[in-house]
Amino acid sequence: MxxxxxxxxxxxxxxxxxxxxxxxxxxxxxxxxxxxxxxxxxxxxxxxxxxxxxxxxxxxxxxxxxxxxxxxxxxxxxxxxxxxxxxxxxxxxxxxxxTYFYNDQSLDLCKKLAKEFDQYIVTNGIVITQTKKLRLSGFDQIMNGIYISELVGYQKPQKEFFEACFEQSKTTDRDKIIIIGDSLTSDMKGGNNAGITTCWYNPKRKKNTEEVRIDYEIDSLGQIENILYFN
Ligand SMILES: [Mg+2]
Known part of the structure; x- marks a missing residue:
């Protein structure tokens, strides 16, 4: 489940x-x-x-x-x-x-997950760069939505950034949302601010040096499949 x-x-x-x-x-x-x-x-x-x-x-x-x-x-x-x-x-x-290079066959993973989950991109990048990259890499075809800070008007880790995303995607149940990202200060902190579950993608196995709550930690993206379901 x-x-x-x-x-x-x-x-x-x-x-x-x-x-x-x-x-x-x-x-x-x-x-x-x-x-x-x-x-x-x-x-x-x-x-x-x-x-x-x-x-x-x-x-x-x-x-x-x-x-x-x-x-x-x-x-x-x-x-x-x-x-x-x-x-x-x-x-x-x-x-x-x-220019883009996939981490851990991320495109195939997201394609597979798309059958069961709604997926969104949350990024602090620049619109012109991110939209081009998302189009060329094929992620724009798989995602249910793309939130770029420059367009949202707020950035990760601001609570307002996530509020705007949830409003647009008509999301209410925060218990059912997980954020996956490599940054402690924007993704994990952002997840904490938004009141959702966090999963730290930490391929280099760095230490958590920030005061942020991490619910799950993975060093390869494929491991997310074990986290998304009740065992
Ligand atoms: Mg990042």
């Missing part, structure tokens, strides 16, 4: 391997602007980017501050001059939307 009716999926670094697309997109953009990639630069970008999105989650930075600020900081650190973060950002977002 089913334990849940609705699955909320995080997209980046849950259903899709974001780190891989990120590194691919950055390389393509640097080639486009005839710049060489210096040692450790992509890893450093990744850190800077993460820091900016964490600030966004806490409402301490606006979206544009994140999108442009991360490149401004990277360029400053590596002494890259004469390249506008705004221009770079536009191309990067385009490239990022065109």
């Amino acid at each position: 089913k334990k849940f009716d609705i699955i909320l999926w995080d997209l980046d670094d849950t259903l899709l391997d974001f780190a891989k697309s990120e590194s691919h997109a950055i390389k393509t953009c640097f080639e486009h602007f005839d710049l060489s990639i210096q040692e450790g630069m992509i890893e450093r970008y990744s850190e800077i980017n993460l820091w900016h999105w964490k600030k966004f989650e806490k409402n301490e930075l606006g979206k544009m501050d994140v999108l442009h600020g991360r490149f401004r900081e990277l360029f400053e650190e590596y002494g890259i001059k004469g390249l506008s973060p705004e221009e770079f950002q536009l191309l990067y977002q385009e490239e990022l939307g065109g």
